[in-house]
Amino acid sequence: MADDLALRVATYKVLADYAKDRYDEARAQMAARMHNGDRLAAVDARGVKLAAVTKRDPKPEARITDMAKLRAWVATHYEDHLVSGIEVTGSDPEVHEVLIRHAPHLLREVQKVSPDLVRLITDASKKAGAPVGPGGEADVPGVTVQTSEGTVSCLPTDEALGVVVGMLQSGELDLFDVLPVGGDV
Incomplete structure (x- = not known):
């Protein structure tokens, strides 16, 4: 039917x-x-x-495509914008079980670019249409600008x-x- x-x-x-x-x-x-x-x-x-x-x-869009390269550049040009953090290298079950007190070998201190500086770099790069730093520095590594x-x-x-x-x-x-x-x- x-x-x-x-x-x-x-x-x-x-x-x-x-x-x-x-x-x-x-x-x-x-x-x-x-x-x-x-x-x-x-x-x-x-x-x-x-x-x-x-x-x-x-409008141009800027994004971080290689954080390691950007972090190395920031270490040279904006060292005060590196922030320390902890990167977990062990598995989640191990870390949950022992954490810092019982197994500090599962943690290591790392430096990260502050979110405020990332925003300043991507904003400046969008406006310039090319990877630039907040102070106008050219060719910032790890940043891509595309339209x-x-x-x-x-x-x-x-x-x-x-x-x-x-x-x-x-x-x-x-x-x-x-x-x-x-x-x-």
Whole structure:
């Protein structure tokens, strides 16, 4: 026995996946034509705005990619920002059982870069677009700065669905150009 609701769910899912693939293809084509930060209005033949199409203008992102290299650099340039800590070298069960009092050989003192300095370095590096120290020192080791490619997004207006339906009804937009009817899938 056929379940009409299940058939509708499946049909909408297939159409949604197909439409999403076409949307992603169109976004990739648009991304190649736009520059980061661009904003275009999508309008129909009468000049009615359907959506705003934008290409994001991402900012540089800085992250610590090699803490050992950064720690060595900080030891030379910002020694007062090294903080001591304890690194556990034994297994958790051993450490839980004996801890510092009974087995100090399972612990060793290490130096770590203070979180405040890490934040200062990553903030300065984002602004500079390159690995720099908080005092402007260049080529800070262990820090990577990358800027992502801008992505295209589309924000339809409240009227967009009605406008698209009207375009389909008037023949301005052909449903057979949108769906793979009679063509290769």
